[in-house]
Amino acid sequence: MNHPNTQQLKIPNPKSVVILGAGAWGSSLASLVSSNGHKVSIWSRRSNLQLASTVNDADIIVSAISMKGVPDVIAQLQLLKLPDKAIFVTATKGLDTQTTCTPSQIIQTVFPSHPVVVLSGPNLSKEIELGLPSATVVASHSGTAAEFVQLVFSSPRFRVYTNLDPLGVELGGTLKNVIAIAAGACDGLQLGTNAKAALVTRGLSEMVRIGVSLGAKAETFYGLSGLGDLLATCNSPLSRNYQVGYQLACGKTLAEILTHLQGTAEGVNTCSVLITQSIGQNISMPITEQVYRVLQSESTPRQALEELMLRNIKPEYYG
Numbered sequence: 633m634n635h636p637n638t639q640q641l642k643i644p645n646p647k648s649v650v651i652l653g654a655g656a657w658g659s660s661l662a663s664l665v666s667s668n669g670h671k672v673s674i675w676s677r678r679s680n681l682q683l684a685s686t687v688n689d690a691d692i693i694v695s696a697i698s699m700k701g702v703p704d705v706i707a708q709l710q711l712l713k714l715p716d717k718a719i720f721v722t723a724t725k726g727l728d729t730q731t732t733c734t735p736s737q738i739i740q741t742v743f744p745s746h747p748v749v750v751l752s753g754p755n756l757s758k759e760i761e762l763g764l765p766s767a768t769v770v771a772s773h774s775g776t777a778a779e780f781v782q783l784v785f786s787s788p789r790f791r792v793y794t795n796l797d798p799l800g801v802e803l804g805g806t807l808k809n810v811i812a813i814a815a816g817a818c819d820g821l822q823l824g825t826n827a828k829a830a831l832v833t834r835g836l837s838e839m840v841r842i843g844v845s846l847g848a849k850a851e852t853f854y855g856l857s858g859l860g861d862l863l864a865t866c867n868s869p870l871s872r873n874y875q876v877g878y879q880l881a882c883g884k885t886l887a888e889i890l891t892h893l894q895g896t897a898e899g900v901n902t903c904s905v906l907i908t909q910s911i912g913q914n915i916s917m918p919i920t921e922q923v924y925r926v927l928q929s930e931s932t933p934r935q936a937l938e939e940l941m942l943r944n945i946k947p948e949y950y951g
């Protein structure tokens with residue numbers, strides 16, 4: 633089968649794309665789509681735009697809001713008449729603390745007749761704003777919807793792959809945030825490259841274990857939206873989740889860090905949800921457990937390291 637290359641990707645008619653959320657990621661996604669010649673509207677809870685008039689002709693509605701705002705904004709959309717053609721794209725990386733649902737699950741439950749596409753990958757918004765090259769994944773049970781979104785977002789600086797495991801892609805981007813907090817702490821404690829490699833590899837193992845138990849495909853976690861995003865977030869000071877861990881290791885309190893952090897570190901809330909899920913499903917998640925204890929001030933990063941190193945020795949299970 634012949635696929636077009638990025639030079640041939642122009643969609644004949646510009647599409648109408650609505651971005652919900654005017655934060656770092658919403659702004660970067662807007663600039664990617666408008667550079668491709670599409671009509672972009674950005675709505676946020678603080679803008680003067682009416683949600684109803686913003687979405688009334690949308691081909692694509694993108695959620696780039698923080699997880700805590702998703703249920704409320706989707707409930708607002710439920711009261712409106714959306715165009716039948718509208719495809720939802722979620723670029724939010726978190727879990728709902730009330731229901732433990734992912735954003736795509738929340739959207740699909742409220743809008744069962746609209747396709748939902750997950751967009752996730754190693755995409756630090758500051759690098760994208762600089763025009764640096766990057767790749768991502770758009771995943772949906774509707775291959776047609778995923779390919780449509782792929783065409784709208786693809787460009788020579790933003791390479792977009794399709795995938796048919798939306799839950800796996802969404803969980804990859806969500807679960808890695810907790811491991812990124814641990815990786816930041818590892819660097820803050822100056823534990824070295826060997827320790828970081830061990831942490832990230834065993835972290836991936838935890839992601840696969842809980843992800844598969846929640847219904848994702850194991851292989852998805854070894855792609856861009858899993859391992860790819862894990863590597864980006866665990867190795868970059870641009871990541872807010874990494875920053876949380878790094879600064880905790882430097883002795884700051886979580887409250888101090890969050891007060892000064894630019895943007896949202898979803899891993900903090902995601903960690904609490906994962907602890908509930910891992911206990912409920914009897915799944916071992918030692919790194920997540922230690923991150924949780926540090927976030928709750930029940931332990932320090934140094935004590936968390938000791939706890940991890942002193943666990944019973946065992947075979948290297950994969951997954």
Ligand SMILES: NC(=O)c1ccc[n+]([C@@H]2O[C@H](COP(=O)([O-])OP(=O)(O)OC[C@H]3O[C@@H](n4cnc5c(N)ncnc54)[C@H](O)[C@@H]3O)[C@@H](O)[C@H]2O)c1
Pocket residue numbers: 653654655656657658676677678696697698699700701702704705723724725726755756757758894895896898
């Ligand atoms: N920044 C990145 O590099 C990046 C990359 C990929 C994915 N993401 C994900 O995108 C999401 C947004 O991240 P961000 O970096 O843009 O965060 P941000 O803090 O810069 O922006 C968050 C946006 O959500 C809105 N919001 C927050 N609470 C809300 C509520 N209760 N109701 C309505 N709107 C609300 C804010 O007004 C703002 O527009 C997160 O889930 C993040 O994990 C971020």
Ligand SMILES: O=P(O)(O)OC[C@H](O)CO
Pocket residue numbers: 725753754755756757805809812861864865870871872873874896897898
């Ligand atoms: O800044 P973070 O930690 O939210 O990470 C941003 C993106 O998820 C990286 O892909």
